[in-house]
Amino acid sequence: MPELKLPEYPASIRSRKDGKQEILDPIRRRYVRLTPEEWVRQHFLNFLVSHHNYPSSLIHVEASLSYNHLSKRSDIVVYSPQGKPLMAVECKAPSVGITQKAFDQLAMYNFTLRVPYIALTNGLQHYICRMVPENGSYTFLEDLPAYDELHELFHD
Numbered sequence: 001m002p003e004l005k006l007p008e009y010p011a012s013i014r015s016r017k018d019g020k021q022e023i024l025d026p027i028r029r030r031y032v033r034l035t036p037e038e039w040v041r042q043h044f045l046n047f048l049v050s051h052h053n054y055p056s057s058l059i060h061v062e063a064s065l066s067y068n069h070l071s072k073r074s075d076i077v078v079y080s081p082q083g084k085p086l087m088a089v090e091c092k093a094p095s096v097g098i099t100q101k102a103f104d105q106l107a108m109y110n111f112t113l114r115v116p117y118i119a120l121t122n123g124l125q126h127y128i129c130r131m132v133p134e135n136g137s138y139t140f141l142e143d144l145p146a147y148d149e150l151h152e153l154f155h156d
Contacts, residue, residue, distance in 0.1 A: 002123070007043075022034055028061050055147065059076060087117040
């Protein structure tokens with residue numbers, strides 16, 4: 001797997017009988033197929049939990065949501081202790097460029113989630129935005145806020 005612009009961590013990887021590899025997802029508590037997108041997702045999860053103190057118990061991976069009567073899955077959703085969604089993260093494979101289409105996909109998910117923060121990453125480029133509820137736009141941030149900041153700004 002490619003080197004990412006995220007902190008390295010000791011990922012637990014194993015090979016299946018069919019030769020395909022799996023990586024341990026500590027949030028879902030099981031091994032999942034190792035794809036380039038999953039590689040990015042696991043590194044970003046580690047970044048959230050180990051480097052920004054996001055509680056793993058308040059993170060859902062591949063959270064189901066419904067938009068326009070369609071069933072969709074958001075890669076990562078971070079919640080408050082009261083269960084309010086605070087941040088949605090969309091992960092792409094490193095070979096996939098960060099485009100307006102990817103932002104539009106995340107914005108579409110946010111029609112359902114209504115989170116104050118969104119993040120988009122392919123492991124090489126990362127964009128973190130704070131939503132501006134008055135007009136539906138977003139402001140780009142320099143850094144990912146620590147969980148305490150995120151939660152304090154939008155406590156229930």
